[in-house]
Amino acid sequence: xxxxxxxxxxxxxxxxxxxxxxxxxxxxxxxxxxxxxxxxxxxxxxxxxxxxxxxxxxxxxxxxxxxxxxxxxxxxxxxxxxxxxxxxxxxxxxxxxxxxxxxxxxxxxxxxxxxxxxxxxxxxxxxxxxxxxxxxxxxxxxxxxxxxxxxxxxxxxxxxxxxxxxxxxxxxxxxxxxxxxxxxxxxxxxxxxxxxxxxxxxxxxxxxxxxxxxxxxxxxxxxxxxxxxxxxxxx
Numbered sequence: 001x002x003x004x005x006x007x008x009x010x011x012x013x014x015x016x017x018x019x020x021x022x023x024x025x026x027x028x029x030x031x032x033x034x035x036x037x038x039x040x041x042x043x044x045x046x047x048x049x050x051x052x053x054x055x056x057x058x059x060x061x062x063x064x065x066x067x068x069x070x071x072x073x074x075x076x077x078x079x080x081x082x083x084x085x086x087x088x089x090x091x092x093x094x095x096x097x098x099x100x101x102x103x104x105x106x107x108x109x110x111x112x113x114x115x116x117x118x119x120x121x122x123x124x125x126x127x128x129x130x131x132x133x134x135x136x137x138x139x140x141x142x143x144x145x146x147x148x149x150x151x152x153x154x155x156x157x158x159x160x161x162x163x164x165x166x167x168x169x170x171x172x173x174x175x176x177x178x179x180x181x182x183x184x185x186x187x188x189x190x191x192x193x194x195x196x197x198x199x200x201x202x203x204x205x206x207x208x209x210x211x212x213x214x215x216x217x218x219x220x221x222x223x224x225x226x227x228x229x230x231x232x233x234x235x
Contacts, residue, residue: 001063003027003050003108004077008177012203013074013210018043023067027059050077050104060111069119072214073112075105076127080179083138094141101145109156121164125213126153128169130229150225157223166222168213173229176200196231
């Protein structure tokens with residue numbers, strides 16, 4: 001299951017998981033760019049608002065009904081939200097960003113974990129951000145949500161470590177996705193100039209890490225926040 005799988009990191013992860021042999025359900029509120037089955041892969045689209053508990057519950061049940069089990073959950077659904085200083089940030093926008101970026105992860109885990117327990121275990125990979133680790137001015141809602149995702153990941157990892165469910169998150173830096181492409185070009189250039197590797201990351205590079213954390217190759221890894229940022233937070 002990949003939430004937010006119709007674009008960006010979610011889409012790249014859906015395709016990479018499918019090419020590795022997984023049967024994938026792509027959940028997103030939009031479907032314009034949702035990946036289609038290619039080269040014998042198995043990908044199904046389910047329109048879902050991750051901030052709606054009833055819709056998320058139906059989604060997880062649909063996954064088990066179609067494929068017989070749920071082994072992996074990738075929570076990639078998210079929005080950037082508006083930018084403004086904390087005192088000037090609109091309350092309605094703050095609520096919207098938190099509902100999608102943080103509550104959406106909570107609801108996805110809440111309804112997926114029971115299905116995984118029934119199947120004997122599984123792996124959850126949440127998409128957080130370096131904004132959940134270091135401050136970025138003008139992003140109070142986004143940063144608060146992503147910081148919450150990091151902590152939610154750690155809590156769930158501890159709760160289910162002895163029940164064969166691993167929970168990890170990734171913290172990408174500036175990645176070349178539709179969300180980042182909407183950032184003004186001048187701001188993108190400024191960020192790249194501060195990058196030790198002097199470029200943006202790619203969605204495929206993040207997807208590779210997600211597949212690693214989803215797979216048995218990371219069997220001893222849980223509760224981690226894997227930073228993939230070209231060295232940005234090492235400075």
